[in-house]
Amino acid sequence: MAALGVLDGANLNGGQKLAVKYFTVAFILFGAQILFGLLAGLQYLNPDFLFGVLDFSVNRMVHINALVVWLLFGFIGSVYWLLEDEAGSPVVGIKLGNLIFWIFTLAVAAVVVVYLVVQIGPGEKSSIWLINEGREYIEAPRWADIGIVVCVLVFFFNVVATFTKGRYTGIGGVLVLDLVALAGLYLAGMFYTPNISVDQFWWWWVIHLWVEATWEVMVGCLMAYALIKTLGVRRKIVETWLYIEVALMFGSGILGLGHHYFWIGTPEYWFTIGGFFSALEPIPLVAMVVHAVFDSGAHKMKNNNHPVLGWTIAHAFGNFFGAGVWGFMHTLPQINLFTHGTQWTPSHGHLAFFGAYATIVIAFFYLAMQKWRGNVWMSGNMAGDWKWKWSLALLHIGMIGMVMGMLVAGYQQSFIERAIEGSTWMGYFTAQAHPWFLQGMWWRQIFGWVFAAGYVLLAWDLLTIGKRETRPIAVLHGDASPATA
Amino acid sequence: MIEPVAMANFFTVFFSAASVIVFGALYALLFAYARLHRRPRMMVLTYAAYLGLFAAVLTLAFAANLFSNGFWTLIVLLMLVGYLLAPHAIWYLCVGTHADGHDTGEGVTAETSPVKVYQQR
Structure with missing residues (x-):
């Protein structure tokens, strides 16, 4: 050391x-x-900005694809982070894992460069293979799709082989099963069909089931590990709760898929399924509140890494408000008819993705920095601890401001574009020109800059946290040791 | 199968749907806090929060035309029963999972430990 x-x-x-x-x-x-989001936001305010140079469609696509890929990289990194610790064995096939990391990174860079260089042109079979597959959120061309599957399979091999050689903990078992679903579901978004309803039907398997099933379970595993490491929570308790959460998540999340099938040409019974499971989906979040209060009573928040605990608490609140409150406000089909595809959707999407996923990956960044600097002290009276607190605050103020701006714009759109004008083109443009919409977009842009400032501070903090620290990590009571064989 | 919300009821639907989740969380929070700190009087507030949840669900149901169909009426009933029982069930599971080999870390004495509190009830 x-x-x-x-x-x-x-x-x-x-x-x-x-x-x-x-x-x-x-x-x-x-x-x-963040950069491409800011550019796309500016184009809402001034549609001529970068027109013909960097079109809105490209900015938006890179903004959303970057979100998906950075979270995926964050999750994969987090799993590699805990793998040897959990399995009690060195990673099997680590050289292959390293090779795949470089291939994956170069492929992502190549895809983005192609997005930026070839912005417009005819849609042909060759463009599906080489340029853009055209499926919203997962636009990566077919060659990159196949590459992603290969990379995930190698990652899967690393994880399974390491646990098999070492030992399977509860976290390890859930993680392996989750990775099977994670890799398998991606295949549903890879085949071509000329029927848009059929295409959308399968496309949602990737979008919804990745996000509201496999990613949620992945985050549950990461959270379980983080709680053991930073709060010293007993493994047995954490793993039991992981099983309960997985059951609740899958119980409500899988068929919660129905709320995306409302308006894409699927049979009417999806209203029934979607409505029922959407009403159930907040129940795991309510359960989480009870468990959090119970655990805070048991542990009094004593921890060995304040930034990790801060971001974990932010995760709990963000998940509750972003996924729960913002989701349920417009999920029943009786109202979703008017809100689907307006700024309501990104308002919910921004808060839910940031709250449920970005927060936990950032928590792992801090976990990594602590150990990378030799398991330094990251509890009370840490030198320069204002940076992590202010970056957390700025990122949240920025996010909440953006979400509220989009909420106001979406509220107005649901009235004017949908209810009054009946989803016509004229209705669309009338709503886009309304002062409430424009004011919402201005507020979104202003708070976007606040969010960007939070990112810069976060970068500075991650590079410097623990640098001048001479105290070792705080000792916790309870059983924070690795799994028993 | 579904009767779209009238435009005059948009705000009511958004507000009452958000209130369902917020009151649901408040009910769960107060319930867990009252049991953890052995404050039976707080249970009055807890069930007041549930009454808020009840009112929010009914408001949502009327504004979103959920009572116009048997299936959606059933969903309303399930929401009311589900939110009422979920905190009880989760508390029961919390106690069960912590009961076996509970860690009494610093700050948690036998007197304040949730398991002890539960056993004394």
């Missing part, structure tokens, strides 16, 4: 060295997501 406070690879195991590479790319892509 190197000196405290010094960034040294010797402090990390093989899986964690690879994880740090994934975290680095994830953080850069997070920045790219």
Whole structure:
């Protein structure tokens, strides 16, 4: 172990060295997501801005694709981070894992460069293979699709082989089963059909089931590990709750898919299924509140990494408000008829993705920095601790401001574009020109800059946190040790 | 199968739907806090929050035309029963999972431990 406070690879195991590479790319892509989001936001205010140079359609696409990929890199990095610790064995096939990391990163860079260079042109079979598949959120061309599956399969091999060679913990078992679903569901978005309803039917399997099933379970596993490490919660308790959460999540989340099938040409019984499971989906969140209060009574929030705990609490609140409150406000088909596809959707999407996923990946960034600097003190009275607090605050103020701006714009759209004008083109443009819409877009842009400031501060903090620290990590009571065989 | 919301009821639907989740969380929060700190009087507030949830669900049901169809009426009933019982069930599970080999870390004494509190009830 190197000196405290010094960034040294010797402090990390093989899986964690690879994880740090994934975290680095994830953080850069997070920045790219913010940059392209700001550009797209400016184009709402001034549609001529960069027209013909960097069109809105491209900005929006890169903004959303960067979100998906940075979170994916963050999740993969987080799994590599905990893998050796959980399995009690070095990562099997780590060289292959490293090779795949570079291939994956270069492929992502190549896809983005092609998006930016070839912005318009005819849609042909060759463009599906080489340029853009045309499916919203998963526009990656077919070659990259196949590449993603290969990379995920290698990642899957690393994880399964390591747990098999070492030991399967509860977290490990759930993680492996979740990765089967994660890799398998992506295939549903890879085949071509000329029927748009059929296409959308399968496309939602990737979009919804990835996000509201496999990603939620993945986050549950990561959260379980983080709680053991930072709060010293007993493994047995955490793993039991992981099983309960997975059951609740899958119980309501899988058929919650129905709320995306309302308006794409699917049979009417999807109203029934979607409505029923959408009403159930907030129940796991209510359960989470009871459990959080119970656990805070048991542990009094004593922890060894304040930024991780801060971002974990932010995750709980963000998930509750973003997915729960903002989702249920417009999920029943009787009202969703008027809100689907307006600014209501990004208002919900921004808060839910940030609250449920970005927060937990950022928590892992801090977990990584602590160990990378030799397991330094990151509890009370930390030097420069204002930075992590202010970056957390700025990112949240920025996010909440953007979400409220889009909410006002979407509220107006649901009235004018949908209810009064009946979803006509004229209605669309009338709503876009309404002062409420424009004011909402201005507020979104202003708070977007606040969010970007939070990102810069977060970058500064991650590079410097623990640098001048000479105290070792705080000792926790309870059983924070690795799994028993 | 569904009767779209009247434009005059848009705000009522958005507000009451958000209130369902917020009151649901408040009910769960107060319920867990009252049991954890052995404050039976707080249960009055807890069930007041549930009454808020009840009112929000009924408001949503009327504004979103949910009572115009048997299936949607059933969903309303399930929401009312589900939110009422979920915190009880989760508390029961919390106690069960912590009961076996509970850790009494710093700040948690046998007197304040949730398991002890539950056992004393």
